[in-house]
Amino acid sequence: MKIFDIKDLRKLFTLIIALLLSYILLGQAILAMITNDYKSGLIKHDYEVAGYLYRDNGNMSHIKEAFTQKKSVEDYRSGEILLKGVGYDASTNNNLIPNLKAFNNKYAVLVFCLSFSMGITLLFILFIFAVKFNKTLEKASSDILSFMNGNHEIRLDDNKEGSLSKLFSAINMMATSQATHITKEKQNKEFLKDTISDISHQLKTPLAALEMYNEIILDENVNNDVVSSFNLKINSELKRMENLIQNLLKLAKLDAGAIELNKQKSNLKDFLESIIMRFQTRAQHEGKSIILNCDNNLVFIYDKEWLLEAISNIIKNALDHTESGNEICISCDNTPVAIRIIIKDNGFGIHAEDLHYIFKRFYRSRFSKNTRGVGIGLTLSKSIVEKHGGTIMVESELGSGTVFRLIFSKLTTL
Incomplete structure (x- = not known):
């Protein structure tokens, strides 16, 4: 069986078998002692009965025959009738038979102690094995977490026998492959950079x-x-x-991955106003309006240069897909767990067929009226927002406008 490939399990089963054999031998020794003790008690009882009968009638030869000769069924029946008449039978309470009571009291404690010690010993062996096995697994778990956290040199101990070591060996092979892949990816990124x-x-x-x-x-x-x-x-x-x-x-x-964000805590409203100013001339020229609704005291940790790029692309997209008289509303929403920037317009909207693809690079909708775009602005916005630890979502209905929601968790930005 493959389970016995594990050295510690072999040791455990060997120890348990040795313990059981020891207790079997001890049990046989105790049984022999009980038998001899019972024999001694039985002979003593017979001596007492013989003495009692001799004292009563004095016929020694008849008494000897009573204990040494084979008894007939008639003898058994006569004795049964005689003794049952005084309440002496199999149903008699053990406590009313002094010799039997003394015998039970003597060996009941011994058998209990033997069984109890055997159970405690087995439990102790299993506990020691479980503790040792658990330590091995905890160390393996700690090493795996350390590897995941960047210590790519660490390996599990696979120098022992058994299925567990085979598993550790397979994990080590996977870790080596992963470390090689990570190194290669780093080299590729440096080359691409x-x-x-x-x-x-x-x-x-x-x-x-x-x-x-x-x-x-x-x-x-x-x-x-x-x-x-x-x-x-x-x-x-x-x-x-x-x-x-x-x-x-x-x-x-x-x-x-060649970008390192320079995050700083800054007033969000002032930042958004500076972005709007960049599009104000175009919006006025096209007869469109950009409205900002944001708390004056809302601060946020972000990279101004890159987040400006992300939001600018979304505002530009909104201007490209609205017509004269439409408006673009930018608002901020501060919740206990996140900061949200919402950019909403009442323009052409996005066809339902395109909603799942608008962040895909170079994607061009067959319904789009914009013939100059190349389809990377929103892709870039999504990458920048995610680089900040946020998410970007879009809702739209054809002919009713579009809403972009930029959600930045406070757990990653504060």
């Missing part, structure tokens, strides 16, 4: 040159409406390209 940095520097140079050349052309008074129109379009597309590249780089850095 360096690559992103190189790409960023490489792209900035040609983009800056193209913008400079386009500005030079724009400054030239060529008196050609077609050229001027194309120059303006080129300038717009260059800015769009620069914005796209910057967003892609930011998203790549977040994916690579």
Whole structure:
């Protein structure tokens, strides 16, 4: 049986078997002692009866025959009738028979002590084994938690025999594989971080040159409406390209884990007002309004630069999907467990088919009227919010507007 592959279990069963054999031998010794004692008591009783009969009638030969000769059924019947007449039978209370009472009292305590000591010894052995086994499991559990908390060098003790050591060996193999994978992932992230940095520097140079050349052309008074129109379009597309590249780089850095947030406690209302100011000109030009409703004293620990990016993308998305006369409402909600930022508009809304995909990068809805977006703004917002330990949810109904809820647990932000 595989259970006996465990060395400690083999020891336990061997010890129990040895203990049982010892108690069996002890029991046989006690039984022999009881038998001899019973024999002595029986002979003593017969001596007493013989003496009593001899004293009464003096016929010694007849008395000897009574104890040494084989008895007939008639003898048994006669004796039974005689003694039952005085209440001496199998139903007689043991306490009324002095020899039997003394015999029971003598050995009842002995048998009880033997049984009790055997039970206590077995329980003690099982307790010692359970304590030792529990210590092994607790140490294994502690080592596994230590590994999960970053100590990737730790391993379980798998140098013993048995199924438990086989399990520990399998866990160690898994831990080694996981540690190798973690190391490789770290190397990949470092490589991606360096690559992103190189790409960023490489792209900035040609983009800056193209913008400079386009500005030079724009400054030239060529008196050609077609050229001027194309120059303006080129300038717009260059800015769009620069914005796209910057967003892609930011998203790549977040994916690579190359971003360390610089969180600071700051007034949330002042922060949101500064974001709204960035969109005020566009909103007024398009006939839309942005309304803020937030407690003046609400403070929050966050990275201003990155959270600005996240909220700005959501506000920009709201402006892209509303029309003149619509409004965008931004509110703050402070609960005992979380701080919520709610961005709500009464614009076009999101089709039910698209709700599950709006945070997917490069996703473009077939119902969208925005032909200039590339579908990474909301993806970037989601990554930034989650980097802050928060969650982002969206509710929308086609034709009735959209609500984005940014929820930041106080357990992770305070």
